[in-house]
Amino acid sequence: MFTIIDRRLNPKGKSLANRQRFLRRAKEQVMRAVRDTSGRRRIQDIDGGGDIVISPDGIKEPTFHRSSSGGLRDIVVPGNKEFVPGDRIPRPPSGGGGRGSEGAEDGGGEDEFRFVLSREEFIDLFLEDLELPDLAKRKLAKSESLAWHRAGYSVSGSPANLNLVRTMRNSLSRRIALKRPKPDEMLRLREEIEELEKSGRDAARLAELREELGLLLRRSQRIPYIDPVDVRYNRFESTPRPVAQAVMFCLMDVSGSMTEHMKDLAKRFYMLLYLFLTRRYKHVDVVFIRHTHRAQEVDEETFFYSAETGGTVVSTALEEMMRVVKERYSPDEWNIYAAQASDGDNALSDNSRTLALLSDMILPVCQYYAYIEVGQDGMAPPITFSSSMRESDLWRTYKTLQGEGVPLAMKRVTHRREIYPVFRELFARDGAAQEVGA
Amino acid sequence: MTMLTDTPVVAAPLYEGADWDYDKLRRVYDAIEQVAVKDLGLNTYANQIEVITSEQMLDAYSSIGMPLLYKHWSFGKHFARDEVLYRKGLRGLAYEIVINSNPCISYIMEENTMTMQALVTAHAAFGHNHFFKNNYLFQQWTDADGILDYLEFAKGYVAKCEERYGHARVERVLDAAHALMNHGVHRYPRRRSDLRNEERREQERRSHEETTFNDLWRTVPTKPGGPSLFTDRDRRRALLELPEENILYFLEKKAPRLQGWQRELLRVVRHLSQYFYPQRQTKVMNEGCATWCHYNILRRMHERGMITEGAWLEVLHSHTNVIFQPEFDDPRYGGLNPYALGFAMMEDIERIATNPTEEDRYWFPDFAGSGDSVTVLRDAWANFRDESFILQYMSPALIRKFKLFHVQDDAREPEMEIKAIHNERGYRSIRQSLARQYDVAWIEADIQIVDVDLTGDRKLMLEHRVTNQILLEDEDARAVLQHLSDLWGYEVVMEEIDAASGARLKKHTVGPRMILGA
Numbered sequence: 001m002f003t004i005i006d007r008r009l010n011p012k013g014k015s016l017a018n019r020q021r022f023l024r025r026a027k028e029q030v031m032r033a034v035r036d037t038s039g040r041r042r043i044q045d046i047d048g049g050g051d052i053v054i055s056p057d058g059i060k061e062p063t064f065h066r067s068s069s070g071g072l073r074d075i076v077v078p079g080n081k082e083f084v085p086g087d088r089i090p091r092p093p094s095g096g097g098g099r100g101s102e103g104a105e106d107g108g109g110e111d112e113f114r115f116v117l118s119r120e121e122f123i124d125l126f127l128e129d130l131e132l133p134d135l136a137k138r139k140l141a142k143s144e145s146l147a148w149h150r151a152g153y154s155v156s157g158s159p160a161n162l163n164l165v166r167t168m169r170n171s172l173s174r175r176i177a178l179k180r181p182k183p184d185e186m187l188r189l190r191e192e193i194e195e196l197e198k199s200g201r202d203a204a205r206l207a208e209l210r211e212e213l214g215l216l217l218r219r220s221q222r223i224p225y226i227d228p229v230d231v232r233y234n235r236f237e238s239t240p241r242p243v244a245q246a247v248m249f250c251l252m253d254v255s256g257s258m259t260e261h262m263k264d265l266a267k268r269f270y271m272l273l274y275l276f277l278t279r280r281y282k283h284v285d286v287v288f289i290r291h292t293h294r295a296q297e298v299d300e301e302t303f304f305y306s307a308e309t310g311g312t313v314v315s316t317a318l319e320e321m322m323r324v325v326k327e328r329y330s331p332d333e334w335n336i337y338a339a340q341a342s343d344g345d346n347a348l349s350d351n352s353r354t355l356a357l358l359s360d361m362i363l364p365v366c367q368y369y370a371y372i373e374v375g376q377d378g379m380a381p382p383i384t385f386s387s388s389m390r391e392s393d394l395w396r397t398y399k400t401l402q403g404e405g406v407p408l409a410m411k412r413v414t415h416r417r418e419i420y421p422v423f424r425e426l427f428a429r430d431g432a433a434q435e436v437g438a
Numbered sequence: 439m440t441m442l443t444d445t446p447v448v449a450a451p452l453y454e455g456a457d458w459d460y461d462k463l464r465r466v467y468d469a470i471e472q473v474a475v476k477d478l479g480l481n482t483y484a485n486q487i488e489v490i491t492s493e494q495m496l497d498a499y500s501s502i503g504m505p506l507l508y509k510h511w512s513f514g515k516h517f518a519r520d521e522v523l524y525r526k527g528l529r530g531l532a533y534e535i536v537i538n539s540n541p542c543i544s545y546i547m548e549e550n551t552m553t554m555q556a557l558v559t560a561h562a563a564f565g566h567n568h569f570f571k572n573n574y575l576f577q578q579w580t581d582a583d584g585i586l587d588y589l590e591f592a593k594g595y596v597a598k599c600e601e602r603y604g605h606a607r608v609e610r611v612l613d614a615a616h617a618l619m620n621h622g623v624h625r626y627p628r629r630r631s632d633l634r635n636e637e638r639r640e641q642e643r644r645s646h647e648e649t650t651f652n653d654l655w656r657t658v659p660t661k662p663g664g665p666s667l668f669t670d671r672d673r674r675r676a677l678l679e680l681p682e683e684n685i686l687y688f689l690e691k692k693a694p695r696l697q698g699w700q701r702e703l704l705r706v707v708r709h710l711s712q713y714f715y716p717q718r719q720t721k722v723m724n725e726g727c728a729t730w731c732h733y734n735i736l737r738r739m740h741e742r743g744m745i746t747e748g749a750w751l752e753v754l755h756s757h758t759n760v761i762f763q764p765e766f767d768d769p770r771y772g773g774l775n776p777y778a779l780g781f782a783m784m785e786d787i788e789r790i791a792t793n794p795t796e797e798d799r800y801w802f803p804d805f806a807g808s809g810d811s812v813t814v815l816r817d818a819w820a821n822f823r824d825e826s827f828i829l830q831y832m833s834p835a836l837i838r839k840f841k842l843f844h845v846q847d848d849a850r851e852p853e854m855e856i857k858a859i860h861n862e863r864g865y866r867s868i869r870q871s872l873a874r875q876y877d878v879a880w881i882e883a884d885i886q887i888v889d890v891d892l893t894g895d896r897k898l899m900l901e902h903r904v905t906n907q908i909l910l911e912d913e914d915a916r917a918v919l920q921h922l923s924d925l926w927g928y929e930v931v932m933e934e935i936d937a938a939s940g941a942r943l944k945k946h947t948v949g950p951r952m953i954l955g956a
Contacts, residue, residue: 002471002485002563003541004463007494008548015500015517021609022514051522061512062617062917064883064902064910071908073847076872078774079765080843080859088853089845115518116525 022059023121029054034117034125052122053114123279148236157233170230180223181216189213245283246367247329248273249321249338252303255292255312257343262374266341267304268419269372273339276427281335287324291317293347297324312345314394318357331365338362339370344392351397358408359401368407370426371398375414451746452739456551463487466556467563469744473735474564478812480731482567483582484541487559495547496521498535505543506589508596508706510612536562538570538717540582553749557756560735565728572820573723575716584633585713591637592706599699610954611700614921615686615707621885622686622708623715633709640705644698674892681886681901685922686711688887694896695927695953704925719823719878726780727819733757733781763840779840783827786836787814797834824876832869834860844868849907883910884937898922900932904943909934919948927953 023030033052083089117125153166189209196206250270252263270286277284288303289295292310295317321338329336346354363369373395391399401408411422452469453462467487474480490498498505500517507513537543544562546555570576581588600608615622675681682688686708690701717724732753740750763778764770790798791811799806805814818827837860844858844867857871858864874880884903891897900922902910915932923930927950934944 002467002487004460004467005486005488007488007490007545010490010494014494014497015514017509018500018511018514019517020514021509021511021605022518025511025609026515059511059515060914060917061613062914062921063620064885064915064918066883066908067911070849072849072906073908074857074871074874075845075847076774076842076868076875077766077845078763078840078842079767079771080841081767083843083856083859085856085858085861085864087856089856090853091847113515113519115522 023125026054026059027125029058030117031125034122051114052117059113123275148238151235151237153232154235155232157235161233161236163232163234166232167226167230170232171226174227174230175223175225178223179219180225181220186213186216186220189216245285245333246277246281246335246337247285247287248277249287249289249324249336250303251289251291251317251321251338251340251342253292253312253314253317253342253345254290254306254308255345256309257312257345258374259376261376262341262343263304265374265413265416265419266372268416269341269370269413269423270339272419272423273337273370276423277337285329285334287321289317289320289324291320295320311347312342313350314340314342314346315350315353315357318354318362322357322361325365335367336365337368337370338366339372341372341374342394343375344373344394346393346397348393351393354394355397355400358398363401363407366407368409371408371410372422373410373412375412450743451749452744453552453749454746456553458550458552458555462552463555463559466552467559469739470556470560470564470735473738474560474568474731477738478731478734479816480564480568481572482542482564483539483571485563485567486541486543487563488543488545489548490545492547492549495535495545496524498545504589505537505586506593508593508612509600510616511609512616534558534562536566537585538566538576538580538582538713539585542567542570542582551752553745553752554756556739556745556749557732557736557753561728561732564735565731566724568731569720569724569727569819572816573716573720573823574821575719575823579716580713581633584636588633588636588709591640592709595640595702595706599703603699607954608703610924610952611703612707614925614954615704617918617921618685618689619707619711620882622684622704622711624684624687624712625879636709640702643702671889675889678890680890681888683884683886684708685885685887685900689922689925692890693926696925700925700954715878716823719825719876721776722780722783722824722876723819723822723827724780725777726782726784727815729757729760729777729781730784730815765841782836782839783831784815786833787811787818787831789835790833795835801833802831825873825878825880828876829869829873832872834862834865837865837868842868842872844871880905885932896926896928898926898928898930900930902932902934903937904934905937907936907943909944916946916948919946920951923948923950924952924954926950 030052033054153163189212193206193209193213196202196209248270250266252258252266254263274284274286286300288298288300290298290303290308291312291314292308293313293316294310297320298306317340325331325336358369371394373392395410395412398408398410402410409426411426413419413422452465467485474482496517499520500513534547535545542563544558544567546558550558570580570582576582596608596612678688678692686704689696690704690708693701696704736745736750736753739745740753745753761775761778761781763775764772787805788811790802790806791808791814794802794806808814818831822830841860843856843860844864845854846857847854858867860868884905886901886903887898888901889899891899919930919932929947929949931948932946933942934946935942
């Protein structure tokens with residue numbers, strides 16, 4: 001007695017609930033790993049899943065078991081070649097029934113736990129609790145375009161929208177239902193009649209066939225091949241759609257005072273911003289503008305990795321940005337975000353010009369402008385920054401702009417580990433901001 | 439029962455090529471059943487064969503192979519790891535999973551070739567199935583009729599608890615229960631559990647609890663100055679039925695602060711552990727039996743022309759892969775392969791029964807030359823577990839074939855010593871130590887609950903009887919004791935005591951971190 005059951009159509013992914021429980025359990029480690037991993041990727045590559053290695057803390061399943069070291073052990077092993085009873089042999093270096101006391105002590109003996117996160121899982125963990133600032137919605141609501149999409153069929157419409165397949169299907173089923181004679185059926189009758197006419201025999205049969213043909217002809221005329229009731233048109237509906245594209249400007253001072261460390265901090269911030277924007281917008285352009293005493297638009301490679309010398313004139317970058325906006329990214333169609341990273345140096349004479357550019361030209365067209373002041377690693381911790389440290393020229397300049405409803409955010413970072421909290425603080429959902437900051 | 443019936447040679451093979459369909463599966467199943475029942479006299483539960491995809495097979499892994507199981511993060515963890523190994527090609531998927539239930543469920547993968555399906559059918563649906571139905575451990579300990587219903591109940595119950603008490607609280611109890619899972623087993627049968635009625639009994643227990651309360655913890659008024667009911671150690675221990683090695687059972691019944699649903703969760707885990715207990719003790723035999731069955735069934739089918747030469751080669755290829763045993767100095771060596779050892783022993787028994795040497799006659803007077811190997815094997819499958827099976831049936835010839843040797847590793851000595859090799863003097867000692875290697879009672883630490891300080895701070899006392907001076911792994915032991923203490927709700931003390939001398943070697947004390955019952 002036996003049965004075969006095909007379970008292949010049963011839902012797969014039965015382990016999903018367990019997987020979610022596991023991820024929730026290992027969340028802290030996974031989050032840390034996700035952020036470490038993202039540091040090694042290019043800005044636009046960050047948007048993917050991948051291998052994650054976490055330490056087994058918190059996901060251990062302890063049991064009572066005997067220690068692997070000490071005591072007296074008897075082991076039976078296959079494959080003896082030359083041993084005789086009484087032989088003494090050295091212990092194998094680790095495990096294998098010998099003692100592996102070294103490995104376990106410093107925790108290094110523990111296996112790393114490696115598994116794969118899907119893209120969704122990766123990004124979700126990476127961007128948990130973040131939200132676009134409210135001001136973004138203002139813009140989104142205003143700039144809408146209409147999008148058309150299919151919405152079934154209708155019995156009326158323009159010839160261009162005629163749906164042939166559906167129409168013919170209706171026609172066929174009607175013809176079958178009403179028993180419209182088929183062409184080859186009539187052809188067969190005609191041939192038979194013709195043959196009988198030629199031979200001249202069997203007049204009765206001929207008359208019968210003629211009558212039948214006449215009947216079929218009349219019927220095929222009464223029942224048309226295509227009838228107006230068969231016709232179907234594709235129907236479309238329009239829905240208003242917010243403009244789902246954004247451009248992100250990365251502005252960076254690359255003068256001699258900017259160290260590799262500072263550039264790395266800036267890169268991480270840009271990365272987060274890019275990733276964040278791609279979650280909300282269908283399409284995100286990235287524009288890299290670097291500047292010393294003059295500014296230029298460059299590609300990502302040049303942006304991060306080529307050295308420049310010269311003084312620092314911030315306004316040049318802002319001018320360059322405005323040029324690009326005017327040329328390619330009309331604020332009516334694009335959501336514009338900008339992130340500026342700098343060590344805070346600026347030519348003294350340039351400050352007023354920078355201020356004017358920012359307040360009159362840039363901020364009115366931007367959804368959000370983030371100014372990140374990066375410092376040397378090992379400088380005083382950020383807490384003392386706010387109170388006693390001397391403020392940089394740029395910081396003092398920008399500070400005068402801050403106020404209610406101005407889409408400008410300013411933060412200082414000196415260490416990699418601060419990037420994410422700072423980012424979070426800038427974009428955290430309402431209420432979540434305070435606990436994370438500083 | 440007829441042995442080795444001569445069925446006529448079939449002219450045309452049952453199938454050709456690698457593709458399978460349901461028709462072929464049925465035909466091959468019928469042919470296999472013929473051989474299994476008529477020639478080998480196997481006696482099995484009804485079979486239910488389920489076709490699944492490789493992805494579903496991975497899913498099945500993550501819940502210890504059970505078709506339905508409650509949800510827990512640890513299963514997700516195992517799945518995450520298995521998936522990586524599989525996707526990177528570091529580990530293949532098992533060809534089959536078989537469940538000790540009635541009807542016996544075997545999973546086969548759609549990606550398998552027809553020959554693999556035949557192999558799996560012979561291996562799982564007949565080999566394992568016969569073993570499950572006839573081995574005394576499984577008969578005594580598991581309830582094949584009730585297991586699926588019980589798992590269904592357990593799954594629903596855990597889900598209900600999660601809904602009512604929150605994921606986190608359920609998870610904490612399950613974590614603790616899993617840590618103690620191996621110590622949630624009755625080693626000596628009291629009565630066979632009837633899983634089918636577990637759901638009803640859960641309701642009864644609850645209504646019983648509602649009408650009564652735990653008398654044990656009531657402060658019993660005694661004469662002033664007179665001895666308290668609980669001061670007398672022996673009396674107290676008798677009242678609590680101590681010592682108790684089934685820690686989960688003790689907690690379920692006696693932990694003072696747990697709530698009803700938490701006790702029930704412990705019970706679920708305990709049943710699961712008990713259900714798998716025979717499997718832990720019969721790895722070599724169970725796999726040996728299944729491997730011997732698939733090999734012999736398919737060999738006979740090949741001899742009768744029921745499968746093609748090509749198919750037979752494919753069988754041999756998979757078969758030799760399964761029973762491959764690297765030697766100790768081979769980088770691939772990872773201990774004795776239960777398939778290899780089990781199969782070799784079954785083959786050896788067959789050889790001794792039909793074609794014994796003088797040595798065999800001396801060692802195995804009962805069945806050497808009896809001629810009826812299948813009866814000897816069926817008897818062995820039914821009445822032994824790994825440890826006793828090896829002790830009884832491991833022959834000198836096999837010890838020589840595997841070139842087994844016995845090494846002693848004494849931590850006090852600078853080097854390890856070869857105690858015995860495959861020679862006349864070594865056979866018995868090798869056989870004995872090998873059997874011990876498979877003795878669950880010997881492998882697992884002997885831990886018991888010995889006392890509770892009822893008049894004082896309700897401290898729970900445990901003992902680990904240390905054999906061969908091998909203490910518990912310290913960090914893990916503390917972690918498990920922490921779980922235990924959380925369940926108990928009060929401090930827990932475990933002493934490690936040398937079994938031979940009674941010397942106290944080590945003491946762990948752990949207080950509750952969060953009281954689960956509160």
